[in-house]
Amino acid sequence: MTAAVTLSDLRRSFGPVAALDGLTWSAPSGRITAVLGPNGAGKTTAIECAVGLGRPDSGTVRVLGSEPWQAGADHRARVGVMLQAGGLPNGTKPLRLLHHLARLYAEPVEVDAVARRLGVTDFASTTVRRLSGGQKQRLALAAALLGRPEVLFLDEPAAGLDPHGRLDVWDLVAEQRDAGTTVIVTTHSFEEAERLADHLVIMDAGRTVAEGTPGSVTGGRSLEDVYFSLTRRGAA
Structure with missing residues (x-):
């Protein structure tokens, strides 16, 4: 399946801290990819690189075939971004x-x-x-959602919402996928990932430790069990 977003061997350091350490994963077109990982796994840094807010020290990023930090306005109009620190004018x-x-x-x-x-x-x-x-x-x-994006990056989209609000957001995210949008969701919620994901990425210490369809990643086990077996236990 064609990938709308591809991160290949990304490395990004902040002083002595390696936020990304050879990170590689992709997001299939027209599917929901859920990205999970403990705090400090590099999820936010990876998304910042993918949307052009940061640039890796090395490696390649392609979003709809373009490098996001060199892309023009036409490309940016095709990408929707929701960050937790959204920068909304107060x-x-x-x-x-x-x-x-x-x-x-x-x-x-x-x-x-x-x-x-x-x-x-x-x-x-x-x-x-x-x-x-x-x-x-x-x-x-x-x-x-305003620009009818072809690729939609959502950082913890249901954080802080009550149960009804979470269901509303999850339904809306699924509708975006059904309409052909590629959606990348970063989350700490196993329920959110299990409900939405067509494709899973689990990160730890700046690397990908598991990637694939939910069935191939979990192998019949619970996502929570697999997650804690692959990452720093209790860090999420």
Whole structure:
């Protein structure tokens, strides 16, 4: 199956700390890839390299066939990104922000429809600085969807949400996959990975320690058991 995202032998150090140490994995086109790993495994650094926010010391990254840090506006418009530290401007209100961002795309989705679907309209009159963590997650996800992305990077998309909110987000993520979008989800939630993933990547210490379909990775065992057998026990 064609890969929409490929990371090959990535190495990235911050002083004496090797955040990525020969990391290699790929995300199949039109599928959901769940990336798991303990804190410090290098997940965030890998995603930053994949979306062009950071550059590896060595190795190659290809997203839709392009190097993300050298790609132009046309490429960036094809990629949606939701980071946990989303950088949302504190002084604005949610719908104003979404309508502003939508104007940056040639063919954006219908803002009000996305806002209603994610419940953003329920807190539309509140400034970003006063939103709860879960509300900021909903707003950041809405922003990531505005450009009808072909590849969607989601960093802990259901973090801070109540059970109903998690189900809503998971359903929406699955719908993006069903519409042909390649989705990469970083998560600490085994339930989230088991529910969503067509493809699994488990990282530890800047390397890939397991990759493949859920069945091939787990071999009939629980994902939690496999995860703790491959990573630093208890570090997640």
